[in-house]
Amino acid sequence: xxxxxxxxxxxxxxxxxxxxxxxxxxxxxxxxxxxxxxxxxxxxxxxxxxxxxxxxxxxxxxxxxxxxxxxxxxxxxxxxxxxxxxxxxxxxxxxxxxxxxxxxxxxxxxxxxxxxxxxxxxxxxxxxxxxxxxxxxxxxxxxxxxxxxxxxx
Amino acid sequence: xxxxxxxxxxxxxxxxxxxxxxxxxxxxxxxxxxxxxxxxxxxxxxxxxxxxxxxxxxxxxxxxxxxxxxxxxxxxxxxxxxxxxxxxxxxxxxxxxxxxxxxxxxxxxxxxxxxxxxxxxxxxxxxxxxxxxxxxxxxxxxxxxxxxxxxxxxxxxxxxxxxxxxxxxxxxxxxxxxxxxxxxxxxxxxxxxxxxxxxxxxxxxxxxxxxxxxxxxxxxxxxxxxxxxxxxxxxxxxxxxxxxxxxxxxxxxxxxxxxxxxxxxxxxxxxxxxxxxxxxxxxxxxxxxxxxxxxxxxxxxxxxxxxxxxxxxxxxxxxxxxxxxxxxxxxxxxxxxxxxxxxxxxxxxxxxxxxxxxxxxxxxxxxxxxxxxxxxxxxxxxxxxxxxxxxxxxxxxxxxxxxxxxxxxxxxxxxxxxxxxxxxxxxxxxxxxxxxxxxxxxxxxxxxxxxxxxxxxxxxxxxxxxxxxxxxxxxxxxxxxxxxxxxxxxxxxxxxxxxxxxxxxxxxxxxxxxxxxxxxxxxxxxxxxxxxxxxxxxxxxxxxxxxxxxxxxxxxxxxxxxxxxxxxxxxxxxxxxxxxxxxxxxxxxxxxxxxxxxxxxxxxxxxxxxxxxxxxxxxxxxxxxxxxxxxxxxxxxxxxxxxxxxxxxxxxxxxxxxxxxxxxxxxxxxxxxxxxxxxxxxxxxxxxxxxxxxxxxxxxxxxxxxxxxxxxxxxxxxxxxxxxxxxxxxxxxxxxxxxxxxxxxxxxxxxxxxxxxxxxxxxxxxxxx
Ligand code: FES
Ligand code: FES
Numbered sequence: 013x014x015x016x017x018x019x020x021x022x023x024x025x026x027x028x029x030x031x032x033x034x035x036x037x038x039x040x041x042x043x044x045x046x047x048x049x050x051x052x053x054x055x056x057x058x059x060x061x062x063x064x065x066x067x068x069x070x071x072x073x074x075x076x077x078x079x080x081x082x083x084x085x086x087x088x089x090x091x092x093x094x095x096x097x098x099x100x101x102x103x104x105x106x107x108x109x110x111x112x113x114x115x116x117x118x119x120x121x122x123x124x125x126x127x128x129x130x131x132x133x134x135x136x137x138x139x140x141x142x143x144x145x146x147x148x149x150x151x152x153x154x155x156x157x158x159x160x161x162x163x164x165x
Numbered sequence: 166x167x168x169x170x171x172x173x174x175x176x177x178x179x180x181x182x183x184x185x186x187x188x189x190x191x192x193x194x195x196x197x198x199x200x201x202x203x204x205x206x207x208x209x210x211x212x213x214x215x216x217x218x219x220x221x222x223x224x225x226x227x228x229x230x231x232x233x234x235x236x237x238x239x240x241x242x243x244x245x246x247x248x249x250x251x252x253x254x255x256x257x258x259x260x261x262x263x264x265x266x267x268x269x270x271x272x273x274x275x276x277x278x279x280x281x282x283x284x285x286x287x288x289x290x291x292x293x294x295x296x297x298x299x300x301x302x303x304x305x306x307x308x309x310x311x312x313x314x315x316x317x318x319x320x321x322x323x324x325x326x327x328x329x330x331x332x333x334x335x336x337x338x339x340x341x342x343x344x345x346x347x348x349x350x351x352x353x354x355x356x357x358x359x360x361x362x363x364x365x366x367x368x369x370x371x372x373x374x375x376x377x378x379x380x381x382x383x384x385x386x387x388x389x390x391x392x393x394x395x396x397x398x399x400x401x402x403x404x405x406x407x408x409x410x411x412x413x414x415x416x417x418x419x420x421x422x423x424x425x426x427x428x429x430x431x432x433x434x435x436x437x438x439x440x441x442x443x444x445x446x447x448x449x450x451x452x453x454x455x456x457x458x459x460x461x462x463x464x465x466x467x468x469x470x471x472x473x474x475x476x477x478x479x480x481x482x483x484x485x486x487x488x489x490x491x492x493x494x495x496x497x498x499x500x501x502x503x504x505x506x507x508x509x510x511x512x513x514x515x516x517x518x519x520x521x522x523x524x525x526x527x528x529x530x531x532x533x534x535x536x537x538x539x540x541x542x543x544x545x546x547x548x549x550x551x552x553x554x555x556x557x558x559x560x561x562x563x564x565x566x567x568x569x570x571x572x573x574x575x576x577x578x579x580x581x582x583x584x585x586x587x588x589x590x591x592x593x594x595x596x597x598x599x600x601x602x603x604x605x606x607x608x609x610x611x612x613x614x615x616x617x618x619x620x621x622x623x624x625x626x627x628x629x630x631x632x633x634x635x636x637x638x639x640x641x642x643x644x645x646x647x648x649x650x651x652x653x654x655x656x657x658x659x660x661x662x663x664x665x666x667x668x669x670x671x672x673x674x675x676x677x678x679x680x681x682x683x684x685x686x687x688x689x690x691x692x693x694x695x696x697x698x699x700x701x702x703x704x705x706x707x708x709x710x711x712x713x714x715x716x717x718x719x720x721x722x723x724x725x726x727x728x729x730x731x732x733x734x735x736x737x738x739x740x741x742x743x744x745x746x747x748x749x750x751x752x753x754x755x756x757x758x759x760x761x762x763x764x765x766x767x768x769x770x771x772x773x774x775x776x777x778x779x780x781x782x783x784x785x786x787x788x789x790x791x792x793x794x795x796x797x798x799x800x801x802x803x804x805x806x807x808x809x810x811x812x813x814x815x816x817x818x819x820x821x822x823x824x825x826x827x828x829x830x831x832x833x834x835x836x837x838x839x840x841x842x843x844x845x846x847x848x849x850x851x852x853x854x855x856x857x858x859x860x861x862x863x864x865x866x867x868x869x870x871x872x873x874x875x876x877x878x879x880x881x882x883x884x885x886x887x888x889x890x891x892x893x894x895x896x897x898x899x900x901x902x903x904x905x906x907x908x909x910x911x912x913x914x915x916x917x918x919x920x921x922x923x924x925x926x927x928x929x930x931x932x933x934x
Contacts, residue, residue, distance in 0.1 A: 041196070052457070053858065054456065055457075089188065101187045104187055108825045111659065112376070113186030143866050148374060149657045150836030151832075152867045152870045153873075154829070
């Protein structure tokens with residue numbers, strides 16, 4: 013008993029039939045082939061699976077796809093404008109805010125949501141907003157620098 | 166970052182993998198689609214130690230969508246496979262055959278059309294266990310009446326050369342016992358004015374690469390098999406699979422996509438043998454992706470118990486060091502014997518002891534297998550050695566920096582093995598870190614009077630795996646661009662960029678002309694492993710040699726074509742120069758082939774040995790990596806709460822190849838070290854792991870970071886490294902924990918000897934005063 017849901021994903025409307033128990037992460041990765049978001053912990057703590065739903069960060073590993081029915085979803089694949097990288101992507105590149113890249117999609121999207129809410133966060137605000145994402149390669153210092161550089165631009 | 170002058174093709178912020186990784190388009194293992202693939206699920210032991218009496222899969226086979234179930238019957242009577250494997254000893258089986266030896270030990274596996282069906286079926290498999298008492302601590306495990314984890318251990322015919330002398334001790338849980346001796350320890354202690362003895366403990370931890378392990382195996386109609394795997398050493402895995410499945414290595418093809426972190430967790434066979442066995446039985450491609458919980462059961466970092474005794478002369482000269490190091494290798498040897506050996510080499514730290522007696526034992530317990538972890542045994546021995554150095558300094562009323570400088574290795578000093586040490590910038594590292602930490606000045610007074618601050622230092626020396634092999638090839642195309650064939654696995658450390666930069670710099674072409682294929686064992690030449698901080702030094706050198714091979718071929722063409730003596734040609738800036746002329750690579754190729762087209766192949770190989778080929782001297786390590794770290798901490802006197810305010814890390818990198826990659830490795834390693842120092846530990850209760858998830862196993866997050874982590878690359882070139890470069894992947898992690906514990910003692914006079922350094926331990930320590 014699949015259910016048809018409609019979401020706006022990265023600006024384009026899309027319809028998928030999903031079983032009611034499928035997570036948003038599974039559907040985005042497996043049905044829509046948008047694999048930028050990763051499964052890291054499966055219990056809403058690591059941030060690797062973060063997607064934006066109506067502009068707000070959610071842990072897609074712990075959200076049912078059916079609950080995203082009728083909502084707007086942004087994935088890392090939707091950040092760049094054609095060939096032009098998003099300023100956060102540019103900053104991550106410039107400051108070296110990634111190594112293995114497994115956490116990158118989550119950090120970029122969370123940072124985007126934060127800056128959309130508050131374009132001028134201070135360090136403490138950045139640390140608290142971004143506190144729900146882990147980078148195991150240890151790029152925190154570079155991530156701070158990258159986000160700061162966009163926030164101050 | 167300050168860098169010495171050098172031709173540099175890799176600019177700041179330029180990495181070959183960034184475009185793909187930043188746009189979500191880099192394909193990691195779990196992102197790949199494969200038509201017709203079955204999903205695999207593993208049934209794991211719920212108990213730490215038990216005989217497996219029978220396994221009944223009949224109910225599982227009835228679940229719709231199930232394609233195959235793999236149990237011990239398949240291992241024992243199955244398809245003519247060799248049941249036992251393992252990198253050092255053959256003590257592992259694809260699924261448990263006689264006993265389960267830790268919670269999470271694989272007992273059976275199911276392949277099905279969907280993951281749900283596979284998991285449902287796995288849960289319907291009935292297993293009868295006959296419980297045995299588990300041994301969960303090395304101190305219990307080495308007791309004479311301890312229950313045995315392995316009744317017998319099989320030794321492979323062709324093991325690693327550096328571990329050949331190590332054998333399990335029969336009828337004990339001691340997997341290996343490595344002895345290192347120098348001088349006469351008793352005489353040494355007798356000659357000392359002071360003798361110190363302490364015990365240090367480190368808990369089991371886990372790498373937590375954000376990407377869990379995974380593997381896809383697909384047999385071809387002609388009997389060959391393709392695997393995609395999250396492995397750091399595909400060639401070692403290939404050898405192990407060839408032995409298990411009795412196939413020539415040429416029929417096993419392993420491809421490795423980008424890894425989402427490794428840190429040692431992805432070396433040696435992990436889920437590959439089971440995935441391949443299941444695919445063989447299912448006659449379908451099979452994919453197994455481990456859950457986070459399963460990763461905790463797959464590999465860990467060795468817990469350790471270390472007794473350290475040090476004799477010091479009246480003037481502070483380090484004279485005699487005795488250490489007994491027990492490393493908890495868990496249920497299987499894995500690479501534990503080498504971890505213990507490496508730990509032993511550096512249990513005397515980077516200091517000039519005359520008399521040394523080290524006993525490093527790798528010990529079986531009923532915990533998940535412990536394996537390689539960034540720091541590889543040295544973060545364990547350095548925790549003990551560098552903590553004790555400060556204990557000694559305090560007792561002798563000496564400055565810990567001065568005391569270290571008095572005893573630390575210099576160029577040409579004799580190592581504990583008797584060999585001489587060269588290219589050893591440890592003094593320089595310590596000096597630079599001390600300067601960065603404003604050593605000698607008291608810490609700035611905190612505004613809040615309930616807080617106190619302190620500073621601490623630590624230094625280290627570590628070996629790299631020796632002997633080892635790296636082979637490389639590069640292909641020069643008709644337009645002058647280059648394809649690089651290397652088995653170094655890009656797992657975040659920036660190796661693709663470093664390798665491409667070495668090729669570009671050697672040929673004198675720009676970095677954007679160079680592409681790195683990625684790992685495919687059918688195509689790329691052999692490399693032992695992407696670990697032990699060895700890739701830049703070994704593979705980088707092989708690629709430098711491959712590039713020089715190409716240069717020579719190009720010069721030869723020009724020399725023949727234009728009839729100039731070979732010696733009068735040279736290569737510079739991507740051009741062959743001779744007489745007054747300069748031909749670019751493209752023209753040389755065009756002239757040689759007579760048309761646009763053709764390929765030139767350059768080859769390079771590096772094989773290291775335990776004898777220096779130039780001098781005939783013994784070399785335990787093809788290069789030594791050294792460094793130092795310093796921490797400043799602030800402690801809340803009311804609660805013991807600790808904050809690291811600043812950390813500086815100086816690493817002898819030999820030569821910076823890619824400035825960004827270098828910075829990332831230094832800072833990233835230090836952050837991993839902070840997790841180990843402050844938070845991380847796997848906790849067992851009655852043989853059950855209580856925190857195999859990322860809520861209860863605490864990782865460092867952005868908010869835990871110091872205000873500043875300062876990377877300081879120190880360049881003491883090595884004669885055999887590409888452009889003088891050495892490995893840098895592990896160094897910065899090692900001094901973090903002892904430098905923090907030393908800073909804590911400096912601040913509140915509390916000595917923590919068991920990791921992690923928690924607020925509770927500090928608080929209780931302050932209460933005791
Ligand atoms: S995978 Fe969803 S938060 Fe970790
Ligand atoms: S870059 Fe590897 S986890 Fe962040």
